[in-house]
Amino acid sequence: MDVTVDFETSEARRLWSDFLKRLDWSNRHLSRSERRDAKAEAKAHMAELIAHSNLETEADRLREALARFGPLPSPPPAWRQPLAIGLHYLAIMVIGATGLVLLTLLHMTVMELFNPAGVGLYIYPGDRVPTLSYESQPGAREVLGSWFIPAMLAIILTVSAGLYGLWRIALAPTGPVSRWMKP
Amino acid sequence: MIGTEMDEILDRWSSQARKGYFEMLLLARLKAGRAYGYQVVAALKQAPGFENLAEGTVYPVLTRMKKDGLVTAEWVAEDTGPPRKYYTVTELGARTLDAMQTIWRRMDDVLKAQTGKEPD
Incomplete structure (x- = not known):
């Protein structure tokens, strides 16, 4: 199942890209199909959170959703x-x-x-x-x-x-x- | 000072306690009817002690429960909004929940019996 979440501002796109990177890193122990499924589910959850947010800007809605989703570990440095x-x-x-x-x-x-x-x-x-x-x-x-x-x-x-x-x-x-x- | 120390101890203890309790709560919610992740989280956050739950933590547990055969999952496309992955409790899941609740009650009985004891 493919879930697409689009953003208009570069700030929101940057935050979203960072979230997806962290998500991939968190799910690295899963098989490829499980990882794809987990990613789609997390994206769907984030889309619900953003849709239910009353904040004004896209970036703020995304920030609120990220805070509610909880911290994810960042991939290791270069x-x-x-x-x-x-x-x-x-x-x-x-x-x-x-x-x-x-x-x-x-x-x-x-x-x-x-x-x-x-x-x-x-x-x-x-x-x-x-x-x-x-x-x-x-x-x-x-x-x-x-x-x-x-x-x-x-x-x-x-x-x-x-x-x-x-x-x-x-x-x-x-x-x-x-x-x-x-x- | 004592209050702060106790808060720290309680934070640590309740975090441990919640981990064991979490799977049972998820099963209980899903036994009431099939639900997708966001719905499960919304219900859980109504429970005392789970108001500040990091919502992403639900999914690894649901994935593990699916692997264990306690629940099944099915993606459903929606007319509006993103597709949703619905979870349904299996027969094994329902029986496991019953057994978990029995253990939980037994632990509660043990605790009551301990606290009800008069010192010698």
Whole structure:
């Protein structure tokens, strides 16, 4: 059973999100289905309390309901969630290292404008793997030719989008990992 | 000073006493008719000593009672307002309540017998 309780003000939404987090933490010993059921029941109870409140503002009605529901333990602080911290710092390293590679690709794309005969993706004699280079070497075969700039821009945009997605998930304050890390 | 000390002792003691009493009260309320959590809480808060009950504490007890087979639960969608989870006492729950009440009365009899004794 799904129970939805909506709030209009950011203050009420913040209080509600904190309540749900604490509720999940309190019910962590239950199975997934029991936890879902307990959460729905608590939400339904809170909705009844809010509906029966005579207070003026939404946040005050919610505060009164929270007081009547009773205190719930807060989840442990971040330092007690090594997995969340690990994900957070792994994302920082991946974004940092990949960002450096993207900067190099961007620099090569710009340099291609000034030195189209030199900058490119080459396969060297006796080699199978293409290599990015600022200067053509003797015997090297250029792979992309005039498609070098569009290909580089496509790679830069695609990888940047991927990094932005990773940032949203693992590093943004509103992302799931950051929310998970918050006490 | 004595009053404060006694209040602290009574707070601690009544909190312990209420824990044992709580499940019996819930069963008694549900035996009177099926009810959802909010209704159960509203009825309980009418009872002396339960006016300041933290309402969220009822649900873990109801969940445990359901696991023990003392009650069954069923979600019912409402035309207005949130859906409600109704609890109904099972036959085991009703018999357990009777047994609990017998134990409770016996304890009361013991207490009366003790306090009625004249010192030697």
